[in-house]
Amino acid sequence: MKADVLLGLQWGDEGKGKVVDVLTPKYDIIARFQGGPNAGHTLEFDGIKHVLHTIPSGIFHSNTINIVGNGVVIDPVVFKKEIDALKKLGVDVQSRLLISKRAHVILPTHRLLDKASEEAKGKEKIGSTQKGIGPTYMDKTGRNGIRVGDLLSTDFEIKYKQLVKKHAELLKFFEFSYTLSEYEADFFAGVELLKTLTIIESEHYINQALQSGKKILAEGAQGTLLDIDFGSYPFVTSSNTITAGACTGLGIAPNKIERVIGIFKAYCTRVGSGPFPTELFDETGEKIRKAGNEFGSTTGRPRRCGWLDLPALKYSVMINGVTELMMMKADVLCNFDPILVCTHYLYNGEKIDFLPYNISPELLKPVYTELKGWKKDLCSLQSINDIPSELENYIEFIEKETQIPIRIVSVGPDRTQTLERNAVTV
Ligand code: GDP
Ligand code: IMO
Ligand code: MG
Numbered sequence: 001m002k003a004d005v006l007l008g009l010q011w012g013d014e015g016k017g018k019v020v021d022v023l024t025p026k027y028d029i030i031a032r033f034q035g036g037p038n039a040g041h042t043l044e045f046d047g048i049k050h051v052l053h054t055i056p057s058g059i060f061h062s063n064t065i066n067i068v069g070n071g072v073v074i075d076p077v078v079f080k081k082e083i084d085a086l087k088k089l090g091v092d093v094q095s096r097l098l099i100s101k102r103a104h105v106i107l108p109t110h111r112l113l114d115k116a117s118e119e120a121k122g123k124e125k126i127g128s129t130q131k132g133i134g135p136t137y138m139d140k141t142g143r144n145g146i147r148v149g150d151l152l153s154t155d156f157e158i159k160y161k162q163l164v165k166k167h168a169e170l171l172k173f174f175e176f177s178y179t180l181s182e183y184e185a186d187f188f189a190g191v192e193l194l195k196t197l198t199i200i201e202s203e204h205y206i207n208q209a210l211q212s213g214k215k216i217l218a219e220g221a222q223g224t225l226l227d228i229d230f231g232s233y234p235f236v237t238s239s240n241t242i243t244a245g246a247c248t249g250l251g252i253a254p255n256k257i258e259r260v261i262g263i264f265k266a267y268c269t270r271v272g273s274g275p276f277p278t279e280l281f282d283e284t285g286e287k288i289r290k291a292g293n294e295f296g297s298t299t300g301r302p303r304r305c306g307w308l309d310l311p312a313l314k315y316s317v318m319i320n321g322v323t324e325l326m327m328m329k330a331d332v333l334c335n336f337d338p339i340l341v342c343t344h345y346l347y348n349g350e351k352i353d354f355l356p357y358n359i360s361p362e363l364l365k366p367v368y369t370e371l372k373g374w375k376k377d378l379c380s381l382q383s384i385n386d387i388p389s390e391l392e393n394y395i396e397f398i399e400k401e402t403q404i405p406i407r408i409v410s411v412g413p414d415r416t417q418t419l420e421r422n423a424v425t426v
Helices: 016-026 076-088 108-124 133-141 155-173 181-196 203-212 243-249 281-292 311-318 329-335 389-402
Strands: 003-008 028-031 042-047 048-053 065-066 096-102 198-200 216-219 257-264 268-271 304-306 324-327 339-347 350-352 366-372 406-410 417-419
Touching: 003 203, 003 243, 016 042, 016 216, 016 257, 016 324, 016 406, 016 417, 028 203, 065 203, 076 181, 096 203, 108 155, 108 181, 203 216, 203 243, 216 243, 243 257, 243 406, 257 311, 281 304, 281 329, 281 366, 311 339, 311 389, 324 389, 324 417, 329 406, 366 389, 389 406
Parallel strands: 003 216, 003 257, 028 065, 028 216, 065 096, 096 198, 257 324, 324 406
Antiparallel strands: 042 048, 268 304, 339 350, 339 366, 406 417
């Protein structure tokens, strides 16, 4: 059996959590492959709204195993809060959750370094979630990090103190004042909880599962345009959010990947700093933000909004080898007519249809095509056959441009508000 990968094609918050939850009954294992508590994956069902940060979005299904892969960075403080919230809802986390020994641990000083670095950047700040993601991945690649496996060893405290000492030196450089003891009690309580969970060598578990015919879905965080290599650097996150990230973040070989499911919104959003070619600064942008309730699931920050950007979407399709698309939040555009779609850019005065290296607004202007809006509430639609013809045209236009089929159209945040096109067969 081969694994499927599900990931975001824009700047994150495409609705990955919702789709993973919807698809989970078709899988035995859901495995997160990168990112950490910077992510906020929202699930809604039976009137409950739940936001997950580190824990895979299959956790609400009793027959599915959820794995936090080696590519993920875990903050024991956030992790404990997530687990406590799930336990309150009666979720049997203990039996459904496995954690990779190789996943790296976010220390309180990683969070402080993230904050200090952002403050020092002033106007140039990344707009980081300040969850310690960048500094933790820096320690990972710098070969200084602490892994979940280290929590179990007798020299954990020595390693912790050594790393904190190094961080304290760096924080001096930033002239950043803090009281570490304020954070340490929660950190060590989180570490103790982590140690009670099932910690495994997940690369072996995953490959054995594939060999024995189990179905695995790899869940991405963030989005392709936030990828450390292919995103709008330096306004990116610090991990590989793309399909290749599922290989390194779980230990799945490239030839063991089958479907690559790309999630995108019917429009675009971005939270944090950095270029965003189709961003709307007018009342239309405000109207999308309101209709889509576009406020960050992790930080509550208002998300920047704009029209769908096809050159960017095509770039993401290319980088990830997307085999099928899922379009989210079609309902949000129900009061917009016309709907604009960016098909090209004017780049240095020349018309291009691809995403170039530099997408700064001084160089790059979007060129739009107008499509007819559907002007119909979609929230209670039960079947794809009932969608308005204008929406079907919108879908077919995107399929033609990307050359990839759109298999799911989402028309609301709830599990049930999900319309399948050409029935997905897993
Ligand atoms: P993720 O990070 O990709 O999992 O996405 P987020 O959870 O951060 O953001 C997506 C938001 O849109 C959440 O509040 C979801 O509940 C919501 N959502 C998902 N799909 C739809 C949809 O089709 N329509 C509407 N209106 N909301 C949706
Ligand atoms: P999910 O998984 C949207 C953004 C931040 C910032 C940049 C770097 O919910 O889609 P970081 O904290 O990683 O150093 O921030 O990336 N960002 C996200 N934006 N959704 C996310 O995750 C994000 N995770 C990070 O806003 O611009
Ligand atoms: Mg999110």
